[in-house]
Amino acid sequence: MTTFIIRRLLLVPVLLFGVTVIIFLMLQLLSPIERTALYVRDFPKNEKAVDGIIKRYGLDKPFYEQYWRWLVGVNDPITGVRSGGIVYGDFGYSRTSSQPVNELIANRFPNTVDLTIWTIAPMILVGIWLGVQSAVHHNGFFDQAARMFSIIGTSFPTFVFGLLVLMFFYANLGWFSPGRLSDDFNAVVSSAEFTRYTQLVTFDALLNGRFDIFLDAISHMVLPILTLSYINWATFLRVTRSSMLETLRMEYVTTARAKGLSENDVIYKHAQPNAMIPVITLAGFSVVGLLGGVTITETVFNYPGIGSAAARAAVNLDVVTVLGFAIFIGFILIIANLIVDILYAVVDPRVRLS
Amino acid sequence: MTEQIPSGDNSLLTATLSTRKIGWFEKFVGPENYRILLGLLKTPASIIGLSLIMIYVLIGLLAPVIAPPVKPDKDPYMIPRDGFSADPKPMGTEWRRNKPPVPFWYTPLTGKEEWVHLMGTSEGQYDIFYYVIWGVRTAFYTGLLVTVATLILGVIYGSISAYYGGWVDNLMMRLIEVLMILPSLLAALILAAVLTPRIGKSLIPVMTALIAFGWMGYARIIRGDILSVKERDYIMAARVVGVKDSRILFRHIIPNAIFPTLVLASLAIGDVVLGFAALSFLGIGTETGYADWGQVLSFARNWITALDQYWYIVVWPGLALVFFVMGWNLLGDALRDVLDPRMRGRS
Numbered sequence: 001m002t003t004f005i006i007r008r009l010l011l012v013p014v015l016l017f018g019v020t021v022i023i024f025l026m027l028q029l030l031s032p033i034e035r036t037a038l039y040v041r042d043f044p045k046n047e048k049a050v051d052g053i054i055k056r057y058g059l060d061k062p063f064y065e066q067y068w069r070w071l072v073g074v075n076d077p078i079t080g081v082r083s084g085g086i087v088y089g090d091f092g093y094s095r096t097s098s099q100p101v102n103e104l105i106a107n108r109f110p111n112t113v114d115l116t117i118w119t120i121a122p123m124i125l126v127g128i129w130l131g132v133q134s135a136v137h138h139n140g141f142f143d144q145a146a147r148m149f150s151i152i153g154t155s156f157p158t159f160v161f162g163l164l165v166l167m168f169f170y171a172n173l174g175w176f177s178p179g180r181l182s183d184d185f186n187a188v189v190s191s192a193e194f195t196r197y198t199q200l201v202t203f204d205a206l207l208n209g210r211f212d213i214f215l216d217a218i219s220h221m222v223l224p225i226l227t228l229s230y231i232n233w234a235t236f237l238r239v240t241r242s243s244m245l246e247t248l249r250m251e252y253v254t255t256a257r258a259k260g261l262s263e264n265d266v267i268y269k270h271a272q273p274n275a276m277i278p279v280i281t282l283a284g285f286s287v288v289g290l291l292g293g294v295t296i297t298e299t300v301f302n303y304p305g306i307g308s309a310a311a312r313a314a315v316n317l318d319v320v321t322v323l324g325f326a327i328f329i330g331f332i333l334i335i336a337n338l339i340v341d342i343l344y345a346v347v348d349p350r351v352r353l354s
Numbered sequence: 355m356t357e358q359i360p361s362g363d364n365s366l367l368t369a370t371l372s373t374r375k376i377g378w379f380e381k382f383v384g385p386e387n388y389r390i391l392l393g394l395l396k397t398p399a400s401i402i403g404l405s406l407i408m409i410y411v412l413i414g415l416l417a418p419v420i421a422p423p424v425k426p427d428k429d430p431y432m433i434p435r436d437g438f439s440a441d442p443k444p445m446g447t448e449w450r451r452n453k454p455p456v457p458f459w460y461t462p463l464t465g466k467e468e469w470v471h472l473m474g475t476s477e478g479q480y481d482i483f484y485y486v487i488w489g490v491r492t493a494f495y496t497g498l499l500v501t502v503a504t505l506i507l508g509v510i511y512g513s514i515s516a517y518y519g520g521w522v523d524n525l526m527m528r529l530i531e532v533l534m535i536l537p538s539l540l541a542a543l544i545l546a547a548v549l550t551p552r553i554g555k556s557l558i559p560v561m562t563a564l565i566a567f568g569w570m571g572y573a574r575i576i577r578g579d580i581l582s583v584k585e586r587d588y589i590m591a592a593r594v595v596g597v598k599d600s601r602i603l604f605r606h607i608i609p610n611a612i613f614p615t616l617v618l619a620s621l622a623i624g625d626v627v628l629g630f631a632a633l634s635f636l637g638i639g640t641e642t643g644y645a646d647w648g649q650v651l652s653f654a655r656n657w658i659t660a661l662d663q664y665w666y667i668v669v670w671p672g673l674a675l676v677f678f679v680m681g682w683n684l685l686g687d688a689l690r691d692v693l694d695p696r697m698r699g700r701s
Binding site: 011014015018019021022026029030147151152154155156157158159160163164166167170171172178289292295296299300302307310311313314315317319322323326329330333334337 | 399528529531532533535536537539540541543544545546547548549550551552624628631632635636637638651654655658659660661662663665668669672675676677679680683684687
């Protein structure tokens with residue numbers, strides 16, 4: 001177990017180094033003038049200023065020197081103030097949203113976390129339930145229906161499904177609207193009387209005792225949650241079903257039946273726990289995927305998370321900002337994958353022993 | 355008592371033993387691969403999938419007949435626009451400006467003389483029917499090109515990695531892990547955003563981005579298959595008789611290992627088209643007015659409050675995309691069953 005964790009931990013710096021190199025290489029495709037946004041807020045006004053900045057931050061130096069400066073930042077020789085330096089979390093300036101990239105991330109990431117938290121339960125529980133039911137009724141009506149459902153689910157692109165859902169529930173019925181909060185609640189949330197304990201709107205609303213804001217926030221999240229769950233149900237169904245079918249064929253299940261246990265006990269107490277092992281991995285990686293920002297879903301529903309912010313910056317060709325997001329997301333995913341792998345090893349002895 | 359005399363007549367034997375004629379095709383693809391192909395032709399899901407794909411192939415081939423271009427010398431992939439006003443027009447509105455020639459099937463089928471916008475127009479008066487029909491060609495074009503390119507890249511990379519083994523293999527596989535950290539859509543989005551100002555708005559930046567972040571899966575699969583084929587007896591036999599390493603790799607290992615990768619690649623076209631549409635939906639991709647399903651769907655984002663009225667901007671291109679992807683998914687689903695070793699010998 002310890003060797004497994006150590007080996008897995010050793011991989012982390014390798015992956016981090018790899019991701020930074022890839023993103024740095026993409027930055028090198030930009031001209032030095034565009035890359036000044038890594039260090040200075042405003043676009044330099046004249047050619048002389050451009051040359052000065054390029055010289056000061058070494059943007060004309062060989063790439064390994066630039067890579068190093070990009071990692072640790074450049075100290076101003078007079079004031080000693082550091083600018084840039086991704087190891088300090090300084091990803092440069094977002095010229096399209098006129099604020100530092102890390103501030104933009106800090107504003108947006110809590111919303112993505114909020115959405116992830118509320119998506120976990122419907123996504124995983126319903127997905128597993130569907131899978132177990134279709135394995136239990138193998139080749140029966142439920143199984144066939146579930147199979148059709150999963151094929152349709154995997155064929156529906158997120159944005160088509162999202163647009164149809166919006167068309168129906170927002171434009172036609174007017175039940176749920178896109179965005180994050182209604183305008184008047186937005187004003188309340190950004191005012192001083194509303195304390196941001198956790199930065200997560202739903203939890204802050206509850207902690208401040210504003211149940212109306214909580215409901216409003218949830219009602220804005222219903223459609224994204226529905227879309228994300230629907231898209232993932234198909235995968236959960238498929239994995240749970242095949243794992244469950246395999247488990248139900250095992251001899252210990254026959255033994256359990258032979259000693260006269262009720263079918264419910266056989267399925268839910270003996271078979272299901274063992275069948276859940278691959279599902280747990282899938283659940284882990286799905287949650288990690290949600291945390292990494294769901295670009296399309298957030299864009300369709302105009303939800304201010306990191307995915308939609310990255311997409312907007314990309315469309316406006318603000319590459320420095322997008323790459324800042326990419327580093328942040330890469331970092332989150334590497335750490336989260338590490339946690340999932342270790343948890344998996346804890347759950348399944350076969351992994352840690354191999 | 356009659357005596358049985360051995361007559362040399364084997365009719366009893368041939369009657370009990372089932373014999374099967376082995377056609378040239380089975381010899382050509384090999385018995386295992388033949389079973390897979392046969393299995394695909396027997397499952398209802400894959401038949402529906404194949405028919406869907408065939409319908410799209412036909413639409414793609416007949417695009418100039420179904421939706422004739424305005425002028426023969428103009429780029430047919432640029433959607434004809436009927437004026438410039440912002441609001442989408444409903445289905446059945448008559449063409450005013452820039453009217454394409456009426457196709458021969460139109461009058462007998464609808465009983466009308468005048469060419470109308472069959473599926474309405476999007477903002478900027480681009481005809482949605484033209485988007486849907488000519489978008490089929492764009493879908494096949496991008497899907498095939500990206501798939502072939504990623505397949506070639508993946509097979510070369512995976513073979514090198516598996517062939518050399520040791521630390522080379524280790525390093526190359528770590529590199530794949532690094533490339534797979536970022537969600538592929540986000541990675542492709544970033545690369546497309548970097549490339550677009552340099553190349554200009556066209557199919558090329560998006561396709562390059564999809565290729566750059568799409569080959570890793572194939573590399574992993576072919577590597578695994580090569581590693582298992584490498585251990586077979588006939589490779590050992592080839593080594594023993596002194597065949598050169600390169601010849602063993604190209605003549606004996608790769609041809610025997612490549613089939614699963616090829617099949618997977620041929621079914622990945624649906625996913626590639628989905629990725630492409632997703633990027634154009636986000637707003638990165640072809641210039642406005644290029645026949646591309648994702649682009650019409652991205653128009654819908656500007657009309658979210660009025661989608662009850664302008665539903666046709668979402669529904670028609672959405673359905674075109676969904677059925678396209680569904681065709682490949684149905685085929686892929688059937689393939690998964692056929693390839694599953696536990697199902698062997700059941701079909």
